[in-house]
Amino acid sequence: QVQLVESGGGLVQAGGSLRLSCAASGRTFNNYIMGWFRQAPGKEREFVAAVTKNGGTTYKTDSVKGRFTISRDNAKNMVYLQMNSLKLEDTAVYYCAADRAFIPRTIATDYDYWGQGTQVTVSS
Numbered sequence: 018q019v020q021l022v023e024s025g026g027g028l029v030q031a032g033g034s035l036r037l038s039c040a041a042s043g044r045t046f047n048n049y050i051m052g053w054f055r056q057a058p059g060k061e062r063e064f065v066a067a068v069t070k071n072g073g074t075t076y077k078t079d080s081v082k083g084r085f086t087i088s089r090d091n092a093k094n095m096v097y098l099q100m101n102s103l104k105l106e107d108t109a110v111y112y113c114a115a116d117r118a119f120i121p122r123t124i125a126t127d128y129d130y131w132g133q134g135t136q137v138t139v140s141s
Contacts, residue, residue, distance in 0.1 A: 018043065018130070019041055019042060019043045019045070019046070019049060019115045019129075019130040020041070020042040020043070020130070021039055021040070021041050021042075021113045021114070021115060021130055021131060021132035022039065022040045022132055022133070023037060023038065023039050023111065023112065023113045023132040023133065023134060023135040024037070024038050024039075024040070024135060025037040025038045025135060026110075026111060026135030026136045026137045027136075027137070027138070028138045028140060029103055029137070029138070029139055029140070030103075030139070030140055030141075031103060031104060031105055031139055031140065031141055032102060032103065033103050033139075034099070034100060034101045034102075034103065035100045035103065035137060036097060036098070036099050036100070037053070037097065037098040037100065037111055037113075037135060037137070038095060038096075038097055039051070039053075039095065039096045039097070039098075039113030039132060040094060040095055041094040041095070041096070041113075041115065042094070043094070046091060046094040047070050047071070047091040048070065048117065049070065049115040049116060049117060049129075049130075050067055050068070050069055050070055050115070050116040050117075050118055050120070050121050050122075051067065051068050051087075051089055051096040051113065051114070051115055051116075052064065052065075052066065052067035052068075052113075052114045052115075052116060052121065052122075052128060053065040053066045053067070053087060053096075053098045053111060053112070053113060053114070054111070054112045054114055054125055054128075055107075055109035055110065055111045055112065055137075056109055056110050056112070056134075057106075057108060057109040057110075060109075061125075062112070062125045063078070063125075064078055064123035064124070064125070065077070065078055065081055065085065065087075065098070065111070066078070066081065066085055066087035066098060067087065067116075067121035067122070067123070068087045068088065068089050068096065068121070069120075069121060071091075072088065072089045072090075072091065074121075075087050075088075076121045076123075078123070080106075081100075081107075083102075084100065084101050084102045084103075085098060085099065085100050085101070086098070086099040086101075087099075096113060098111065100137070103137075103139045104139060105139050105140075105141060106139075107137060107139050108137060108138050108139045109136075109137060110134040110135065110136050110137075111134060111135050111136075111137050112131055112132055112133075112134045113131070113132040114128035114129075114130065114131050114132070115128065115129055115130040115131075116128045116129055117129055
């Protein structure tokens with residue numbers, strides 16, 4: 018079992034930056050692919066980024082490429098999402114998720130564990 022707790026959300030102006038953190042419990046953190054998803058009001062939860070178990074490979078949805086960076090620190094049981102050049106359309110609740118699969122997946126229902134989410138609001 019993995020428990021995930023996100024932090025770092027907040028209110029930021031367009032063009033600004035935020036760094037989200039996700040703390041994971043348990044001694045098997047490096048057995049999980051880690052992902053970030055987001056959900057805006059009235060919309061489905063969507064994939065943002067994922068990182069492989071050893072942190073060697075990352076995957077991102079097209080809309081955040083060049084702006085967001087996902088990383089993990091297995092020694093600290095942490096995963097991060099650095100978000101730069103934020104846009105109004107990045108406003109959403111951001112969720113950290115863990116997946117026991119062998120390769121990163123982009124469908125939310127494939128992930129096994131979820132955090133409670135952290136709100137990111139980008140203002141003009």
